[in-house]
Amino acid sequence: MESLNLTLAESLMIISPKSNGNEMIKITLMDLLLKKALKIDILEQESRFLKRRYDAIVISNGESSHDLAFKPHEQLLMDLIFKYGELDLKEFAKKLYGTIRASDYMDMYIRVPLVNEGYFERQRKMILALIPYNTYVLTDKGDELKSKIMNLLDEAEYLEKWMREDLPHAKAYLSVIGSHILLLKNYDIGDIKRFNKKLSYIKPESNTNDYYSYYLYTVPFTYLDDFDNLQSFDFLDISLLDNFDSFDDFFSDFDAGSGDSGGDGGGDGGGGD
Template structure:
């Protein structure tokens, strides 16, 4: 929203925003995915199918932002294989194309990232000084990671430091990286098995993405190297070592029945 709020406020972007938010909640262990192979009886005999179970994660009670909270509000109680699909449907039905404005743009404006000007045709949103500063920070961090693909092969400690700095915001870079993560998930998972970081994180700007968008986002100090706290090495190892989870991410489409 901060990089391009006009494009992301359109209804056509809603499904992608919902998808990214849900993936983020899974990465932060607010939710967890369990992919199981089960036998299913049919007319022509038995066959093995994969069923996806969405479960409450260890950080389920973590304080959430408005655009995240809707996924807890509409969570079906019954934890069966239809739970993930039902959650997507419920959230999409509740907000549809209004999700971006109501749960992202307006809350960010109230926190000072946008200025709002009343026009005859409606409200006009523009980045404030705080928003511009944040936008520049995000673009800088994205640019610093432009060689991430090569670092996985040539400088694994630097790659790991960048992953930990960005957390699941890594998935906000672009579509190319999401596909690349999926195709190289085993290599990435290997980074988080017994690989130490010794001061490598400080090669990057000493700003964590999560610090900028934490719950205390009022009066942000951009020199704060505060850790978000819900990430550790296992968060990345658990996700990247299970290619079935990436297939699940691909299947998230938020189509409303």
């Protein structure tokens, strides 16, 4: 089986080039959490000023933090935790945005590497024949990659049916998309927990390569069989989000810490297909 070797942020850039840097940072953080490169704990802390206790989301190294090879946009986030050991989510956001603007994060660490790999090309255009600007468009190679991503993501419309009628297919599907399920607007934390719970109890026998010829992301070799085929597995440990009812709940602290420096002003101009 072929791995497309994509992170969530890279896939989002390919299928939706006009996404903003804040989105890229958030889904990269979530991706690292679900890969167990990072972990979160809910700790009770005391406000220095109001002398009031509150629950803080604290990020630290996860069990896989030294076992995975990180891409530049992932390494930037990991380096903060390697440096400080642990940070609450607000402080993590403050330190990150004190280092780089969200728009620069997206351009320098996600888009430029994809340009270098031949998925985008930069085009010089003019506004009213007076003001030059750069835009990025998918190459033929990028269009082919986008089609592969969308072909898998579009199959999500059958997932509920497979959960009722074909559990091996459901497990194989969730195995090949992994954390990319976060790119699907029609499933939330509750749905993901429900899928995981049902499939982990039943543990259907399924060969992923009976259903699919490729998967979206990089997986540890322990998930591959002797022929490099991806094995079906309980695809996400969503228990790390048990304290939250939605992704917005999780990121409320992050947004509170981002301040005005996280904006996406300026840049090279918009992307487009």
